[in-house]
Amino acid sequence: MSGYQQVAPGEAAPVLQQNEVAAKLHPEQPKSASESVLSPITSTYNRFMDWRKSLNLGSPGTAEAMGREAKTTLLSNFIFDGARADLTKGISLNPAFQVTHSFSLGSQQAPPNYSFGAVYADAKSFLQGAVDHTGTLTGRANQSFANLGTGKIQAQLSEVPGQSMIQLEHDYQGLDYSINGKAMNPSLVDGTGIYIGSYLQSITPNIALGLETLVQRPQPGISESLTSYLVRLSGSNRDWLATAQINPSGMLEATYHHKLSDKVDAAATLQVINRPQGKEASASLGAKYDFRMASFRGQLDSTGKVSALLEQRFTPAFAFLVAGEIDHLKNASKFGVGIMLESTTMTPEEMNAAMQSVPQPPI
């Protein structure tokens, strides 16, 4: 067995057994006295690990990815208003490399915008950068280190003071647990910033429990911390998934995702804030339909909004988007149209050759 196995992202990292570690550290040494002293401990450890493997718990996913299924089904993250166009040019498939020009105009919330971006991804790294016409850069870089998890950096850098941020993150997925550490705007000088650590452990193949602690240091010497509890439940045949994050200060966030068939997904989210000043709650319910050349999302929420988004692909390289939202309580509405054009500099033969093995980048 080679010492440095390739691990596909999402797959649990292989766990080194104690005797393998010992074998690596002392390859040619004969069995020493200290090893025979330690052997009851290593054999107990090995038995414990075998027992743990036999439970077949599976990886719980990361704490951050909890509820991602529901978020990608609901359209809140995809809706836009005004007009937009995305011109994507695929330059290479393996490794993936593409550049994007995006334009947006006439939105009620945001001023007109042009941005230019580039994405590069191979099996070990993922690099993305985009710069808009005001000179603001948003970028991310992920790098996976075989057995040591994935390191991530996310940044937004702007000329305007106070609008820049950077987030450093490390993800580790074990046999049946995952650990994540995050630092937002950490200062090397005085230690201010926001730090988040989370741990998620599978208890049975369908239940995972976890903790997330947030430490906030707005000024040197002041620090606040807040711990929340995470629960993730899933159906035995992976058709449904429910997640909840509860913290003692009175916040509850719950999501539910149900795969009704290959083509239909339904999702619901609930957010409750219970403070001495008053209670607030909001819920949304949505569905996503995938057709051969189109996808449709519809959503209803407790604030009186009804919204829909249609993405219609006329050819594989050209998609047309329509989005709409009506807020019945405020008597307001939003409407958006968009196009997505994809072109490639590759010939069809090159394309087919590259399609054979497209790597999965560490996202």
Added chain:
Amino acid sequence: MLSDDNKERVTKAVEVAKVAAHWGWVPFVIYVGFVNANPKPSLIKLLSPLA
């Protein structure tokens, strides 16, 4: 703990790194993509939205 002098140096270094990342990141991603891409594209095709 850091001395005031060192604090200033660290702040300065962070500032320089920030400017370098701000202007260098997108060119860096394009450079990495350009070098590793298979097949190799031409630079004009890479940058113009229409070509």
